[in-house]
Amino acid sequence: MKKVIVKKNTYYDSVTLMTVSKEAKKIEGVKEVLVGMATELNKGLARNIGLYTEEMDTLTPNDLFIAVDTDGDPAIVENSVEDLLTKKKEAVSSDFKPHTLDSALKMMPEANLALISVPGAYAADEARKAMENNLHVMLFSDNVSIKDEVELKRMAVEKGLLMMGPDCGTAIINGIPLAFANKVCRGDIGVVGASGTGTQEVTSIISRLGGGLSQVIGTGGRDLKSEVGGLMMIQGIDGLAADPDTRVIVLISKPPSGDVVGKVLSALKDAGKPAVVDFIGGDPKIIEDYGFTPAKSLEDAAYKAVLLSCGEKICDAPQFTMPSGEIDKLAAGEAEKMLPSQRHIKAFYTGGTLCDEAIHILQEYIGPLYSNVPLDASYALNDPNASLGNTAIDFGDDIFTAGRAHPMIDPSMRAERLARESEDESIAVVLLDFVLGHGSNMDPVGEMLDSIRLVKERANQRGGYVSIIASVCGTPEDPQGMDNQINKLREAGVVVMPTNAQAARLAGLIMRRKYDEQVK
Amino acid sequence: MNRLNELFDSKLKVINIGLHGFADDLKSLDVDVIDVDWRPPAGGSKRMADLLKKLK
Incomplete structure (x- = not known):
């Protein structure tokens, strides 16, 4: 039996709902189930699995729906989903939560960073508001237009702020991992990365090799495309250049657009600090021409950064740790x-x-x-x-x-x-x-x-x-x-x-x- | 000193807007964090939200 159950004006974040959907699939008799806010994306997913009904036409992204196809009683699924959601809510800290950024700022006027992971359609507005209040931003959300990204990053450069993202999954600021990041040792290597798991691999290996990280700044994957022009990678390099705790700089990215690579490497030259650059799969020559050390892999980037940090002579990481x-x-x-x-x-x-x-x-x-x-x-x-x-x-x-x-x-x-x-x-x-x-x-x-x-x-x-x-x-x-x-x-x-x-x-x-x- | 280097010299104080799990991770690390109970503005109506923005 197919049924759609609606809970008007009931909001849960996407990860909570995806987890609940996954758990609800295990309920006996359930052939298909989708628990989600009534966004256009989720309505489309309901259509794809044949669970869309006309009553969903009028629902808004503030309404929760449970669309289910089950051999059993849909009421059992509804009750189970409600139990799961209640448990999730209880698991989340019971501290008072303000509803807006403005109210949050009244509670913590000295806040210095906003970590934003709302759905893409709303993300640019929230990031803009945060920067208007002089907060640095890590924007985890994706589905933000490149036009919005350029506007946000120009605003950040004008105000001297970090605008990490959109689609930025990894950063470590003052030793604190944000979103997806590892618990690394602190030290004198600063990283600016446009590649999430690339940055995680490099920073984890640096830490395991006995090195340490000063700051790890994410830019989002599109930063080095022509349209964005490397605005945040350059901003990050400038920040690390002026940071007395950073002695070595590492850049990690897919190969930048042709017109961006020179801008980024010139900024790195101006920083005046030893640097390792991993433009994954890119031509190492231009990196060498600017006087920096190209890396042959993420591991090699970490290895060379640690050598530079220790003042040792640079050599390639071995192909294998084992003989x-x-x-x-x-x-x-x-x-x-x-x-x-x-x-x-x-x-x-x-x-x-x-x-x-x-x-x-x-x-x-x-x-x-x-x-x-x-x-x-x-x-x-x-x-x-x-x-x-x-x-x-x-x-x-x-x-x-x-x-x-x-x-x-x-x-x-x-x-x-x-x-x-x-x-x-x-x-x-x-x-x-x-x-x-x-x-x-x-x-x-x-x-x-x-x-x-x-x-x-x-x-x-x-x-x-x-x-x-x-x-x-x-x-x-x-x-x-x-x-x-x-x-x-x-x-x-x-x-x-x-x-x-x-x-x-x-x-x-x-x-x-x-x-x-x-x-x- | 620019704002980036001010940040590097300060205690991190975070406002989390979106996934609650990120705020919980930060709390477990003893980071000061305010977790916003965010929901789509203007009841989720994009048109209404755009109108409200113009009023500001």
């Missing part, structure tokens, strides 16, 4: 257990920049990969829900996240996909990332274990073996407990490498052996 003889033995051992028919890799990622880095590295070993985020458009998957040969998927891509939480919060879509592909006899290697830190799922490994075991078991039943390689992005101080996550993976037979770059290289080595085997 090369042991790595060759490991790769050979994994490959020899496979059947000749096993010849494909599936790289399933929750972190966008980590996925991009893995594709760049794997390409050196096995050529282009099919992907929803391919390096070459001719390798774009027509259907991102189905793999094709060697495939890399970024599950944080918009096509997967409409109406659901990011896979770093809710990894179930990746788990389901991996379970489904356990039937694929050609699968040889699975490459996975696990991103820890504040904001992320509290047990990302636990969420994947059933699928990991299933892939291993199905391959075993066919007389073969699937090699599962993973890396964990985080620090031992993160709330999930890094050692605990790594141990769970190892107990399930997963090879855990120290960094994403090393995991991708090992996966590449194993695949290379499989290719060589076929040639013989």
